[in-house]
Amino acid sequence: MAVTLLSHEVSDLCLGKPALRSLSISSTTIADALNALKITGENYLSVWSCDHNLHHINNQTQNIEDCRCIGKICMVDIVCFLSKEENLLNPSSALQSPVSSIISKVSGTIRHVEPHSSLLDAIDLILEGAQNLVIPIKSSIHQRKKLVQKQCLGSTTTLHNGHEFCWITQEDVIRYLLNLIGLFSPIPAYSIESLGLISTDLHAVRYHDRASSAIGSILDALAKQTSVAVVDEDGILIGEISPFTLACCDETVTAAVTTLSAGDLMAFIDCGGPPEDIMRVVKARLIEKKLEGMLDLLEEVQVPMTTSGSSSDEEFASSPTATLSSSNSRSGKYSRFGSYSTRMVRRAEAIVCHPRSSLVAVMVQALAHRVNYVWVLEDDYSLVGIVTFSDMLKVFREHLPSIEK
Structure with a gap:
């Protein structure tokens, strides 16, 4: 069969x-x-x-x-x-x-x-x-x-x-195998940790690092269909710079990559559009760097901005990306909330799981969110590693001979 x-x-x-x-x-x-x-x-x-x-x-x-x-x-x-x-x-x-x-x-x-x-x-x-x-x-x-x-x-x-x-794509094949998941029993019920699926070969950048320092990592993550983790000084996952999210932006995000920190870039590429606070900083830094050509490009495309208002300003002031002024900083502390299925950073999702999550649960999770990877976190939110579709396929391929008998 x-x-x-x-x-x-x-x-x-x-x-x-x-x-x-x-x-x-x-x-x-x-x-x-x-x-x-x-x-x-x-x-x-x-x-x-x-x-x-x-x-x-x-x-x-x-x-x-x-x-x-x-x-x-x-x-x-x-x-x-x-x-x-x-x-x-x-x-x-x-x-x-x-x-x-x-x-x-x-x-x-x-x-x-x-x-x-x-x-x-x-x-x-x-x-x-x-x-x-x-x-x-x-x-x-x-x-x-x-x-x-x-x-x-x-x-x-x-x-x-x-x-x-x-x-x-890899997603198409994984989705197909999910329909046949009963043939691989009991492997899908095993934890990703016991199957050796957690890889530490990943890209990460510190929250306050320059976003431009991550360009090489972003390109490599794009090629491997993964993402770049954004972590704090203790290795806690704050969010991610996802090539998938960047692919939904336009060319003006180049100005943000050039002028902002990794944390502020997450706010810039938020699905709600960049807040005016960040846009003003981007333009000011372009002028400071004498990048008039990039400023012209930014003005030409006319990036939609989040309108200033009480709700928007309050959200920005309380978000972990509000590092543009000392008044908005929170003494180096970051908001962390959510569960092991999804942690929300503003409205950008970082899909995460636990080392003891089952293979089938992680498969469903990744397919539901249309990503090729899931971050693995410990109970204290520290980043353990990453699980990818490619690694999942290796497990299924290795166990094919046993189910064919």
């Missing part, structure tokens, strides 16, 4: 998934990619390279297009690129750089997979380092003609050689 279910074709996981939006590596600038992200509303766009080669078939010469997805980009890539020292003075000019400037140079993170490949093949590729598996979608001729006509500022539905494509 297990062998039959786990040998399902990987294309089964594509059911209901939308076709990829694509950008061309050869003709797209970062500004084009930025516009496409905004217009399409996508968090990620796939980047493709297409070569036109002449092939001799049945004594006839035909032009064959060989297209491959070579990477993906999101707002985080653009923000981190603009945050480089050489780009801060003239961000408008930096945006005219080719999109290849922000494509990850790590090979193997994007893998093309045949639709008939098995789920086990997909899991093995992910464990080898693949983050996204690109799979052709079967579609009718009529649908293909309609897709050819769909364009949006350089971003088109990916249609090459008569095919459109989707990709599956």
Whole structure:
């Protein structure tokens, strides 16, 4: 039974998934990619390279297009690129750089997979380092003609050689395995600690550290589909700088990364919008640093701000991110509240669990919050480590031989 279910074709996981939006590596600038992200509303766009080669078939010469997805980009890539020292003075000019400037140079993170490949093949590729598996979608001729006509500022539905494509992620595979969780009994009921799933290989930054010092960690967390923990001097988890949250912002968050502390950046990227207090500090520090180009970018996009008022000001004054003035500081103490399912820092969630939480509970928790990881805390809120989908997949893969017998 297990062998039959786990040998399902990987294309089964594509059911209901939308076709990829694509950008061309050869003709797209970062500004084009930025516009496409905004217009399409996508968090990620796939980047493709297409070569036109002449092939001799049945004594006839035909032009064959060989297209491959070579990477993906999101707002985080653009923000981190603009945050480089050489780009801060003239961000408008930096945006005219080719999109290849922000494509990850790590090979193997994007893998093309045949639709008939098995789920086990997909899991093995992910464990080898693949983050996204690109799979052709079967579609009718009529649908293909309609897709050819769909364009949006350089971003088109990916249609090459008569095919459109989707990709599956670690989340898709974990969600599929959750539906088969009974086959792995009793493993899912074991604690993540007993299964050795807690990793200490994580990125963390101190609450009062400069946010710009975390750029390298943010990029690495983006590549590994995790996050950057924000901790106090005692190693207590205060919150996180999540690439997923940053991907939902716009390019003006670069100004915040450049001028604020890690703690204040959490407030800036809060889903409610940056408070006026923080915006004033950001603008003042841009002027102090003589970053007029970044200031112009900030004014041009016109970031929505939280309107000052009693409720807003009270929340800001009592939040752990209110470190911009001595009157708002709380003698180094931070507000900590919530439970082991979610700790709230303002309105930004840091999803956490306990070392003795069961594997299935952590799976459900991560899937419910659409994250690929869960922070692990002790009873005193000290950060123990992190559990990732990739580590979960290793456990399931290791126990497959035992359930196949």
